[in-house]
Amino acid sequence: VIISAKEEQDASISPAMDGLLRVHKRIIDGLDGESGHAPPSGGGMISTRLLVAATQAGSLIGKQGATIKSIQEASNCTVRVLGT
Incomplete structure (x- = not known):
């Protein structure tokens, strides 16, 4: 989709x-x-999988994982970024 x-x-x-x-x-x-x-x-x-361009994965993860950690804490869910 x-x-x-x-x-x-x-x-x-x-x-x-x-x-x-x-x-x-x-x-x-x-x-x-x-x-x-x-x-x-x-x-x-x-569970939901979302395809993210490799060029955007860094901004999703954030410096030392700060952005993804913030998303997880605010939403009370687990977010995993899988490698290629």
Whole structure:
């Protein structure tokens, strides 16, 4: 899935981020109510993979991992950057 949009200066959240969140919500809510795609019950683990260009991985990780650590602490989730 590729999500792209022209940025809007006045938007509180960028259109691309809004689209990404909507796609993710659709996935975890289950696609069209199909039982084979239903989310896990009882607070199970949900994982999402996001393809990031190698040229942008450094800014995601941050100096000595500071950016990714901040994201993990603010969101209470685990973020792993897998090598190529």
